[in-house]
Amino acid sequence: MSKHQKHAKLKLRDNDYFAFNEVSFVGTKCDIISNLVNQVSEKLAGCKLAYFDASHNDNIESKSIETYTFHHKGSLQVGAFFEVNKFNQRIQFSQYDFVFINGNHYQGAKQILIIDEEKEASVLKRLSQLNNIQFIIKLNKDAKYFEFLEKEYPKISNVLCYHIDEVDEISKHIENLIKEKIAPIKGLVLAGGKSTRMGTDKGTLKFYGKNQRDVTIDLLEKNHLKTYLSVREEQEIGIEHKITDKFIGLGPFGAICSAFQENPNIAWFVLATDLPFVNDEVVQLLLKNRNPSKVATTIKGKGKEFPEPLITIWEPKSYPILLNYLAQGYSCPRKVLINSDIEIIEVDDNLIRNINTPEEFKAAHKEINE
Numbered sequence: 001m002s003k004h005q006k007h008a009k010l011k012l013r014d015n016d017y018f019a020f021n022e023v024s025f026v027g028t029k030c031d032i033i034s035n036l037v038n039q040v041s042e043k044l045a046g047c048k049l050a051y052f053d054a055s056h057n058d059n060i061e062s063k064s065i066e067t068y069t070f071h072h073k074g075s076l077q078v079g080a081f082f083e084v085n086k087f088n089q090r091i092q093f094s095q096y097d098f099v100f101i102n103g104n105h106y107q108g109a110k111q112i113l114i115i116d117e118e119k120e121a122s123v124l125k126r127l128s129q130l131n132n133i134q135f136i137i138k139l140n141k142d143a144k145y146f147e148f149l150e151k152e153y154p155k156i157s158n159v160l161c162y163h164i165d166e167v168d169e170i171s172k173h174i175e176n177l178i179k180e181k182i183a184p185i186k187g188l189v190l191a192g193g194k195s196t197r198m199g200t201d202k203g204t205l206k207f208y209g210k211n212q213r214d215v216t217i218d219l220l221e222k223n224h225l226k227t228y229l230s231v232r233e234e235q236e237i238g239i240e241h242k243i244t245d246k247f248i249g250l251g252p253f254g255a256i257c258s259a260f261q262e263n264p265n266i267a268w269f270v271l272a273t274d275l276p277f278v279n280d281e282v283v284q285l286l287l288k289n290r291n292p293s294k295v296a297t298t299i300k301g302k303g304k305e306f307p308e309p310l311i312t313i314w315e316p317k318s319y320p321i322l323l324n325y326l327a328q329g330y331s332c333p334r335k336v337l338i339n340s341d342i343e344i345i346e347v348d349d350n351l352i353r354n355i356n357t358p359e360e361f362k363a364a365h366k367e368i369n370e
Contacts, residue, residue, distance in 0.1 A: 023110045024108025025112050027103075036164065049096060051102075187221065230245070277368075278311060286311070297315075299311040
């Protein structure tokens with residue numbers, strides 16, 4: 001008898017302990033860690049970074065109200081109380097490319113060991129936490145490794161080591177850690193619409209001599225994207241790689257969420273089938289200008305006011321935002337883009353015309369085949 005599965009078996013986000021991508025600094029004073037984090041953050045200004053630390057104030061009292069003070073320039077000061085656990089922090093840090101952790105207070109899934117001759121006892125205390133050392137930093141170039149470190153890690157001398165003043169080199173190494181976890185891209189062709197105005201499945205229209213859904217899949221796959229077809233459950237389409245809607249009745253919004261439920265560690269290049277003028281140039285432009293630090297990289301017509309959510313690379317960090325909008329009763333992917341931190345690529349309006357009616361199909365077919 002097979003083991004009873006109490007909960008739905010979903011694919012998990014590839015998180016570290018507190019965040020998607022994190023490293024803790026272990027082995028020196030808190031102010032040295034904080035100063036180094038600030039210096040590195042200035043070098044990596046193009047990335048979205050956070051610092052996870054503990055308060056050193058022993059006199060914090062619980063208040064009856066939590067405060068969120070916004071400045072008109074966009075800054076925010078928070079006076080709130082949150083329980084520290086990995087699930088809460090993963091939500092709070094879901095929009096960050098990388099999180100630095102003060103290892104004097106919290107353990108990180110990856111570590112940077114700092115050799116401070118005055119803090120030997122501190123390192124010994126946290127020896128069991130040093131299970132994934134990325135590199136070592138020495139405060140003193142001539143500092144020797146502690147005997148217990150050499151005993152526990154016989155090859156520690158082979159681990160890459162920097163001096164505390166080599167901020168450029170340290171920043172570059174951390175930048176590489178960020179790049180290592182940039183999500184791969186897969187294609188998602190939307191073919192689950194009901195095509196009410198067209199009166200027939202728009203994915204079966206033939207602008208180029210074969211079904212437009214096949215043309216759209218080919219367009220993404222020839223740009224080296226493994227591509228899936230997004231379909232409703234009742235659609236009978238004989239194709240190997242497809243994702244059936246799990247978020248029912250939500251249109252494209254539900255299709256995008258269903259793709260992320262299928263794999264939350266992928267950036268999904270979403271492309272609708274009713275866009276016959278989107279060509280290889282548009283696809284490559286979007287891929288070339290992808291910004292994984294943003295929620296999404298999207299196309300906007302030069303004469304249009306709003307971006308096109310169905311010609312967009314949706315990053316994994318967009319998934320919790322989409323669910324947040326759904327929880328508020330919204331199912332418009334364009335609304336998510338308009339109100340999020342996104343990269344916008346502008347193209348000629350004619351390239352992103354969508355075809356919704358028989359009259360529009362007839363005109364577009366004539367234009368394409370003249």
